[in-house]
Amino acid sequence: MSSLAYFDPEYETLSIRINPPQVSVDNSSCQKCTLVKVDSMNKPGILLEVVQILTDLDLLITKAYISSDGGWFMDVFHVTDQNGQKITDPKTIEHIEKALGPQGYMSGELKSWPVDRVGVKSMGDYNAIELIGRDRTGLLSEISAVLANLDINVIAAEVWTHNHRIACVLYVNDVSTNRAVDDASRLSHLEEQLNNILRGCCNDGIAIHTSFTVGSTHIDRRLHQLLFLDRDYEGGWSEDENGQWMRPEVKIERCAEKDYYVVNVKCKDRSKLMFDIVCTLTDMGYVVFHASISSSSPYALQEYYMRHRNGCTLETEAEKEKVRRCLEAAIRRRISEGLSLELCTKDRVGLLSEVTRVLRENGLSVARAGVSTVGKDAMNFFYVKDPSGRAVDAKTIEEIRRGIRETMRININVRKAPSPTINDNKAMNEGGAKNSFFFWSLLEKLRG
Secondary structure (H helix, E strand, C coil): CCCCCCCCHHHHHHHHHHCCCEEEEECCCCCCCEEEEEEEECCCCHHHHHHHHHHHCCCEEEEEEEECCCCEEEEEEEEECCCCCCCCCHHHHHHHHHHHCHHHHHHCCCCCCHHHEECCCCCCCCEEEEEEEECCCCHHHHHHHHHHHCCEEEEEEEEEEECCEEEEEEEEEECCCCCCCCCHHHHHHHHHHHHHHHHCCCCCCCCCEEEECCCCEEHHHHHHHHHHHCCCCCCCCCHHHHHHCCCCEEEEEEECCCCEEEEEEEEECCCCHHHHHHHHHHHCCEEEEEEEEEEECCEEEEEEEEEECCCCCCCCHHHHHHHHHHHHHHHHHCCCCCEEEEEEEECCCCHHHHHHHHHHHCCCEEEEEEEEEECCEEEEEEEEECCCCCCCCHHHHHHHHHHHHHHHCCCEEEEECCCCCCCHHHHHHHHHHHCCCCHHHHHHHHHC
């Protein structure tokens, strides 16, 4: 008579209980920033988890030193809030210590804020929908109109566009019940309607996809994955894009002494830049053993020593070129281009449809958007731009204000997203010469 071997569930966390992670939040060692130090046993994906926790708290990582070669993982992060100040809020400090400490590792419940997760099909009281396809002016308006017409309310959403593609993750529920839609025929009809919109009148080979997700993936990571799977890293850079934003500089070199490949990234600094790079490397199967991050405002210099998880390095120029293109795409996906609109009002059914209709009627396309609901309030932001690449003129801005105020009677905050000057590339290159990193100096810093 055969029997199954017994597996003690406590065994999985045994090593963590024997060698628990050590986390310190230090506000005394540096005058300008807070130091977050993490020492723990090494495991796959740990760097991404740590960076994800810090960025989900909207913290800015100005410097970081990473070492995880062997069985131990040692990190030092220099962080500030969005205003460049130290982290002094007791709740934020407590969350960092719990999420990165033994409790977070063993429970797995504090890896990120709930709003930053793509839930299971009926997680809580909503469905999560993923969309990927070719972008065009007015597409988000058409998607939100279909949802409103089918009596489906948008609770939260995140929309990214890049290289003529759009990726969306939407959280929705039934208008009448405020619960997840569980009628299979209704979901099938919704999927058909959304696919028809994504398909549009184009037949250019770009894939379309609508799905009701299962799993628990971080929303920003999922958007990166969707665009990566859609191969948005292929294709050139348009003149408009190069005129507006400098192209990130990504170099890949061999470190023969330790059999690593070294990825150097120089680009305009911004929030969540380290997360986007580490997320892309992780999802491509690369393991970061050492890293050094520095931000010399307004530019960032990041260096990663890595190998593929199967032990291989980048042997061919084609492999190197793919990594370069994928990192460039990851950096550009979150760049804030165009005009920024921030709206805060009482939530109601069809709100997203009404706002995006006004944008479509004024001939503007949505480059990036975020929709969230807190209690009874809706807080939305949109980055919009003229499809031709021209700056949005004052007349159009006033038309947007008038259209939104008249139909929804809410106030909006309109501002232009920052655009680098022509001299940005020159300044970045000059800064790069002063801030080059070397493998052994990195190890000395980690030991110190």
